[in-house]
Amino acid sequence: MTELDAYSQIVTRVARTVGPHVAALAVRSRRGEGAGSAVLVDDDGLMLTNAHVVAGVTRGRVAFADGSESNFQVIGADPLSDLAVARADQADLGGIELGDADALQVGQLVVAVGNPLGLSGTVTAGVVSALGRSLPAQSGTASRLIEDVIQTDAALNPGNSGGALADANGRVVGINTAVAGVGVGLAVPINATTRRIITALRQDGRVRRAYLGLVTAPFPLPEKLAKRAKAARGLRVVDVVGGSPAQRAGLRTGDLLLDAGRSPVRDAQGLQKLLFTDAIGQPLPLTVFRNGAMVDVVAVPTELV
Known part of the structure; x- marks a missing residue:
C-alpha cells in the first residue's frame, strides 16, 4: 500500500x-x-x-x-x-x-x-x-x-x-x-x-461572561523569567480597553501576564476559562512582569453585556 x-x-x-x-x-x-x-x-x-x-x-x-x-x-x-x-x-x-x-x-x-x-x-x-x-x-x-x-x-x-x-x-x-x-x-x-x-x-x-478588557497574544518568556515563573509562555498585553476593569486595576499595554487567579496563564484559553459567571464581581488577582519586576494587581471583572 x-x-x-x-x-x-x-x-x-x-x-x-x-x-x-x-x-x-x-x-x-x-x-x-x-x-x-x-x-x-x-x-x-x-x-x-x-x-x-x-x-x-x-x-x-x-x-x-x-x-x-x-x-x-x-x-x-x-x-x-x-x-x-x-x-x-x-x-x-x-x-x-x-x-x-x-x-x-x-x-x-x-x-x-x-x-x-x-x-x-x-x-x-x-x-x-x-x-x-x-x-x-x-x-x-x-x-x-x-x-x-x-x-x-x-x-x-x-x-x-x-x-x-x-x-x-x-x-x-x-x-x-x-x-x-x-x-x-x-x-x-x-x-x-x-x-x-x-x-x-x-x-x-x-x-454570561466576566469582562476584563484585555487584548492579549501568546508570548514566549525569556529563559530567566521562565524559570522564575515556572512557565515557558505567558500573555503579552496588546491593548487595555479604556475604562475597563483591567485599566482600573493598573494593567498596561506591554505587560506580560504570568498568573491569573493564582494559577499560571500560558495561553488565551487559560485566561478565558476563568471569565465565566462565577468570576463576575469577584476579585481576580493577577501577576504581570513589567520593567524587570513582578507586579501584583487585583481586578474585579464586570459582566460582559
Whole structure:
C-alpha cells in the first residue's frame, strides 16, 4: 500500500464516520434567506453550529445526510464565540463524538465536512496550518477576539460554516466558521472552554461572561523569567480597553501576564476559562512582569453585556 492509499483510506473512513452527522441548515431572516451546516451532537437532535448562521432567527429547516428533513429551533447563540446550539424536531441519526482541539499539532491531518455552496455532504481534507489564531467577533456593542482559532488549508466555502472539522480518528475538533482568504479556513476549537459555552447555551440559552478588557497574544518568556515563573509562555498585553476593569486595576499595554487567579496563564484559553459567571464581581488577582519586576494587581471583572 502506498502512502497515498493510506491517506485516502483515512479520509474515506473519517468521511464515513462524520458525514452522516453533518446536516444542512436553511434559515430565513430580515436579511433574506441563508444557509449553513450543523453537527449533530446527541441522540435527541441537538445540533452545534455557528452563531452567525442562525443570527436573527429562532427556527429554520434542516436536511440530514440520510435525506430526511425537519424543522429546528434555536436554543441559544453566543456571537462572541460564534457558537450556537439548536434542536431538530425530528432526527433519527445519533450524535458524533466531540474531540479535544488542545491535542492538535501543526501539520496534523484534518477533514472538513459541510454543505458549501449548497452542495451537501462535501468532504475536503488538509492539515492544521496554524493554531492560536484570533478571529474578530461582535455582539451588540461588545467586541472581542475569538482566541485559539484553528487555521486549516482544507477547502472551505460559504455554507461550510457550522460544519465539522474532524481529526484522523473521526472526532470533531472544530466547528468551521470562516474563510479568511484563498486557501485559508478557520474553525472554532472544541476544548474545555467551548464545552463550557455549549453547556451554558443548552441550559440557559446564553453565556454570561466576566469582562476584563484585555487584548492579549501568546508570548514566549525569556529563559530567566521562565524559570522564575515556572512557565515557558505567558500573555503579552496588546491593548487595555479604556475604562475597563483591567485599566482600573493598573494593567498596561506591554505587560506580560504570568498568573491569573493564582494559577499560571500560558495561553488565551487559560485566561478565558476563568471569565465565566462565577468570576463576575469577584476579585481576580493577577501577576504581570513589567520593567524587570513582578507586579501584583487585583481586578474585579464586570459582566460582559
